[in-house]
Amino acid sequence: YDYGSLFSDCPCYTVKLDPAEPLPAVTNCQWRGHAEQRQEHFLILIFIFSHLRDNLTSVQINADAEPSHCTVEVQTDYRESETQTDPYSPEYVLPPGRTPPELLLKLASLTWGQGLPAGLAEVQMIERMRAKLAWEATLPPLSDLSQLDQRRRMMEKMEAEEWAFRDAEIQELHDARLAARKDLLKQRDEAQKDVTTKRLNLIYSAHQDNIENQKKKIQNDYMRGMKITTPPSGDEEKELAVIYLQKLLRGRCIQYEMAKGKKNHQDLIQEQRAIYALQNDEHQLQKAEDECVKKEIRHKMCQEEARRAGAVGAELHQLFDTLSKELIRLQEERRIHAFMLLAERDRRLREAEESGRRQVEERRRREEDEIFKHVVQVHQESVDLYLEDIILAALGEKADQQAREEIHRRAKEVNDIAYAMEESRDSLHSEEIVSELIYSFLIPEVERINVQQKVHRKQLKHLQAARAILYGAAQPSGKVHDAESATCVTPESFPQHQLERLSQEEQENEAASPT
Structure with a gap:
């Protein structure tokens, strides 16, 4: 078999295909088939190992609340641009019990090719609708009779603005139509000029061809006349x-x-x-x-x-x-x-x-x-x-x-x-008064002093122990003071704020004890 015919001597050129819809550089254009297959396998495994629990209760679903079937349309990533139709626009469904927004209802008439995808004009229309809704919210209520004149003036002002905006739109449409007419007339004049130019070029080329033919004929006749003729013989004469x-x-x-x-x-x-x-x-x-x-x-x-x-x-x-x-x-x-x-x-x-x-x-x-x-x-x-x-x-x-x-x-x-x-008082009454003073003032004061001394002695023990612990932790060699050095601890050598805190804790313990 001759394989030489399978190859060509013509120079090779790189073939480059431009995509029908160029995507931005940040978009991942790789094939996502493996990921989708992996998701499908995971879904199958989940379905196999999933089971229903016994403690689940059945819920009666209202069949009228949700449709029995829904319309779903799919568009592939790889397609021909000539076969592309209008994009699928799903219907707007509101959950029961919710009121649709007024702005969304006004935009329901927009369809693909007639307002969608939204451009500058649609954005301006939406902004005007929002401004009008905000203006309607600022109107005085009809129930307030004292502000009817103000409401009427505001509505007349808004109507005048609407008429002015409509006049501006009509003027823009007229200008656009006039510009389109001018462009059409200009295109017609240019086409007429092109046709006239082509016709003149054809006539000129035909005239030039005729002149060239005549020149060639004259030159041919001239060249033919320059030929050398032989003299005739006697018989011919x-x-x-x-x-x-x-x-x-x-x-x-x-x-x-x-x-x-x-x-x-x-x-x-x-x-x-x-x-x-x-x-x-x-x-x-x-x-x-x-x-x-x-x-x-x-x-x-x-x-x-x-x-x-x-x-x-x-x-x-x-x-x-x-x-x-x-x-x-x-x-x-x-x-x-x-x-x-x-x-x-x-x-x-x-x-x-x-x-x-x-x-x-x-x-x-x-x-x-x-x-x-x-x-x-x-x-x-x-x-x-x-x-x-x-x-x-x-x-x-x-x-x-x-x-x-x-x-x-x-x-x-x-x-x-x-x-x-004083006149009726005797010795017994005086003794009774003295005893009441002693039992009411002197004895309670002595008991209070004794209690304070007991508390002080108990606090002194705790203070000495705390001082020993603190000094033992503060020594770097780890030596511990003996009992004699511990007995040398005095309340005056201990910090004042720690003494106050310890005395307060002791008083709380004494007050909390049942005795």
Whole structure:
């Protein structure tokens, strides 16, 4: 087998295929088949080893709440761009008991190719809808009758803004259409120019081809005439002379016969000449009559054309007159509408100024009322303070006087009782008073001192032990003080804050003990 035909001597070029939809560099374009197969295997294993628990309770699902089937569409990663249809847009389903947002309901009419994917115009529309919803939220409620005028003014202002925005949109559409018409006219002119240029080029090329052909023909004829001819031989000269003589004799014979025939038929020739002369006169008369008839027909056609043009002119005059009147009416209507808008604007400005002046007057009246209230309140407070000071001074003097009288009276009563007790007191009563003083004051004080000494002795033991522990931990050689050095610990050598903490803990323990 000859393998040489399988190869080519032509230079090889690298073939590069551009993707139908170029993806960004961060997107992973590797095949994800292995990962998907792995996920499928994991799902199968989970399904095999999964089991239901016995303690699960069955729940009755409402069949009406969820659809029995759902529509699912799949798009592959590797596809032909020519077979791509509109992307799948799932239906918007709300859970039961939820209210759909108003903005989302207004965007439900957008479909692929008609608003989707969203561009600058759709984003502006969404922003305007959000602004309008925010504006509607700021409107005064209809239940408030005092703000109906403000609500009406706000709605009129919003309506004027909507009309202005709509006029701007219409103007933009008109500008876009005008630009499109201009582009179409420009393209048509360019196409016409291209066709004309092509035609002129064809004519010019044909003319140039004709000139070139003529030049070539002239050059060929010139080159053909420059050829060298050989002289004729003697036999050929004789033959040519005989042929030429025969031609002369034949021509002379024909001339003689023609002259003889002309002479014999001279009368007939004269008669025929006369007839042809008469026919020429008749032809001239016929031509004159035809010219007259043509002139009449042309005149009639001109008259009909003039009448037709007059009728068309009258109709056009009436049409133009109607259009001019309609234009004047529209201009007057626009002017009246402009005057009406100006008058409405002036009226609104006057109303705004009047409302502003009214608000200023009302605010000034409220300020004056508030100032008057504050002044009256200040006067009233001054009077109240003056009366309160007088009343308090009188009450203080009266209470002081009554208190002095009551004190004098009580002191007198106590003195009388003390004098009576002194007069009626004996030795037993005096001893009883002394014993009560001893048991009430002296004995409790002695017991309190004893308790404090006991607590102090207990705290001293704890303090000595803590001092020994602290000094034992502080020595680097690890030596421990003996009992004699431990007995040398005094409360004065221990830190004050630790003594206070230990004494507080001892008191708490004593208080917590049942004894």
